[in-house]
Amino acid sequence: MDKPQLLAKANPPTWLKILVIILIGLGIFFRFAHLGQKTYCCDESWTSVAISGHTVAELKQEVSNHQGTIPITIFDKYQHINPDRGVVDTVNYLITSDPQHPPLYYVMVRLWAQVFGDSPTGVRSLSALISLLIFPSVYWLCLELFESPVVGWVAMGLIAVSPLQLFFAQEARQYSLWMVEILVSSAALLRAIRQEKKANWAVYFLTLVLGLYTHLFTVLVMIAHGIYVVIQQQFRFTKTLLNYLLVSIAAFLMLLPWLIVIVTHISTALELTSGFAVKRIDNPFELIAIFLIRVTRILFDLNLTSDIAVFNSLAVEGYLIYSIPALIFSLSLIIYLGYFFAKMPKNKTSLLIFLLGGFPGLLLIISDLIYGGTRSLQVRYQLPLYLSLEIIVAYVLVFQIFQEHNWHIKIPQFIIVGLFIAGLVSDARFFQAENWWTQSDGQFIKETGQVLNQSQRPLLVINDSPVNLGGILTLSHYLPKVRLLRVADDRLLPIAQDYSHIFFMQNNSSLFHQMEQDITYSLKVIQVLNPPPGGLWQFDKIKQT
Template sequence: MHHIKLAPSWLRFLIVVLLVIGIFFRFVNLERKVYWHDETYTSLRISGYTAQEVRQQLFNNRVITGTYFDKYQRPNPEKNLGDTIKSLAIEDPQHPPLYYIIARFWVQIFGNSVTAIRSLSAFISLLVFPCVYWLCKELFRVPLSVPFIAIALMAISPIHLVYAQEAREYMLWTVTILLSSASLLRAIRLESKNKQLAKKHQASNPIFVWGIYAATLALSLYTFLLSGFVALAHGFYVLTIAKFKFTKIVKAYLLASLAGFLAFLPWILVVLFNFSQLDSATSWTKMPINFITLIQAWLIQLSHIFFDLNFGFENPLIYLITPVILILVGYAIYFLYRTTNEKVWLFIVLLIAVPALPLMLPDLLFGGIRSLSDRYLLPSYLGIQIAVAYLLATQIYSGNLARRQIWQMITVLVITCGVISCGVSSQTKTWWSKVISYGNPQVATIINQASRPLLISDSFGINYGNVFSLSYLLEPKVRFILVKEEKIPKISHQFTDVFFINPANNFRQKIETSYKSKLNLVYQDNYYSLWKLAKPRI
């Protein structure tokens, strides 16, 4: 490792270019992609209303316009910051309040447009670059190009772009993971030094840095509950390098961790008191899935780190790409293990494995799709990207000329794949990350083509979030009837086309019987369907 020098000027220039490209893609076309189901819940929390209140006020079998949705998608005088926190505690305890508090203030300053709310995540994503630089400098103490390569990979990483353009907490979570990890490594390093040397500057004082670790751990927990797995990885790391002895470093770590979790105690109590609601809100993760499909999905998720053109299982190209990326990642981890000391490779391996295994193993043993949400695996993706950055940074300088040229070409290929992926993603109206709202742009196009359309929906399952998502895409001429408990709505003659979102079989039969007309399927995907009433006889 010691023979590797700082990045040459040409490489640093390339990093700057890639950084500019990455920043550009984070802010371009922020409003283009569908504002999907989960993002409408972000806006709901910002407004301070609960979904139950919306159901009582909107789902009343009356004809309304799209403007009725606005009240529940922005801050308003009726609700305050306390209501935002309360709505999360009551209905979404799996989502701690830090991001939503920041988002509420952000929207109050910059407005509640899709561009404005998503720009918060885009700006937060820029903090990833200095944070990953700090983490890599703490991991690789000798002069290396690793921090620069890591910044480049994350700047043009498709998975980072996805969440940098989404009104959710996942970019803030990424930043807090990097900060807590870097501060932990720095605190351990300073604790190992002579006390007199460590106290020369406050920033070099191990007590001060342990305080930073406690604070960033608490911030990470208040951003996303799965930060607990990252904290667990940190704990395993500290105990392992201490040879499972109660050393000074272990004692300092335990005190800092205890401080971080004590700061998070109020929300831990919220989760415990509302655990049934949390279990209900996350019940979708227990959906059964075929074993082969699960493995295929994992491989596709792995490819999202470096290359993503929105390919699904049906595209044969994915079966060529994913094995290549799997080999690259596998070799990167092996190379890291063989060429670095335990304090380096162990940290990265634990960062990859500990957050992932509690999600993957239950899916393998008991069934479910816990591990099929890329956002839950962001800590593991960070570890993988750092491992690959180390591999590329070392290999483009090592060995004979032919070997260096091969690895330089591999590096260029990885970078090219990322840039192409970001370019394609920036021009589309939907993406795999929109999941249950993936087809909403197409659904909206169908409805908007009608001259006087009426859209009818209940609040069951995903319908509630999707009708809010559609309200961002539908033209002002569209009217809505939001039904309660599958009550048969009264449909006026003034509407030329009547559409239904995801009508249950019983409800569909009631409609057909009541209006003596057939409901025809006009759109269907894996998550929901759109039906059209053929000729309503009122």
């Protein structure tokens, strides 16, 4: 009997079941604990705008209608449910203001908030609840891939303590739901291929539709599925391939109404997504290195820094001490996995997990290398890859346990326990943190709030760009007394003399350049974000002697 058959027929040892059940229990605790502790980031603030039923156009109009300074409390109604507006208004927000995000999650969170509240804790609790569905989903996929309950148990353990999984479980966005749909659709496809029944293909169709209406990158998952089916059918036009094509086309046609929305509002979609195209890492080796470092964060993450900061010479020695071993570990892991699967007995279904992670991941990297941008470095876009890696690592470790020589068994057992411990250490760090490195704006919002709270009568200058308004929406949760001044780049506005501390979150406005030249003010740079012009600058009124 070969090793894959041993692996398939083996029952999970009792110690493993007990350990994984404990880890899942701890994972559930970490997912629901301190839901309101971390900074409510800009993306999450836009989620609150969506469920409020208001639109970005209304928000901009609200700002422009005020003459002189504006109390930040005017943003409150855009962060809470309006009882006079409903689910239709939430969908209207997405259509007019954020069309690149399909409506399924936002409809769900709107209905959820009506029952459990629209506070950060209430809104985030939906993501935490959805994240629990990842456990049965990954177990089912492991059974379909390898017919191995042991791999399923280890994969559930890794996901239970994965710091990356924990972060998305506490973010008021759609990514926990998308991960569930990636796993379930992949398992449903394997089931439909193995058992050619209409009911199985119907389940696969349903998962694709739900996935497409959660995240548009589900199209990449569908293409990876299609490549697998073509290879699995040995490039022949079979009934299985026909069924896949019919189901995929039908699912895509179901998305057609939202595709019309995107095309109709293409300028809005491009405006909101252009930031990742503007950001650029000129050295391709740096891009690949950062990508590889982030791979390790699915297993171990101490929240030391954003990896981009390391390569921008903004990191201190402690950050480099973390990043260099992470890069070496990631390279070693990828080389070993490639060597392992090149030598192991062929398993047709295992090809799917490589395509599921590899196709979207490589496509994003190649796109960045050719056209510029940092899409491949956004962890939320690489979730198919990260899920695949967790499953592959679980499979390789379990496979090694069933080596013929007994002393070999202990090594993968120690590695499994070590990975579980690394995940728990990361979770404990996450439990204590107020911000996580994946929230690129979280630390900035926190420091901005601290500086403004320490100032007497601060005035914050804003504009009506979506990025700037997103930051102000987030600050509105923490700065109830600050006054705002709207400024347009094409005209200069007078500032009342009773404001001695004036702050800018961007340094490219006409008023900013005017104040730079004003000898009655001194300029202090508080923080500069990458890429510019974002940051925080403070102008202090010079006392006349």
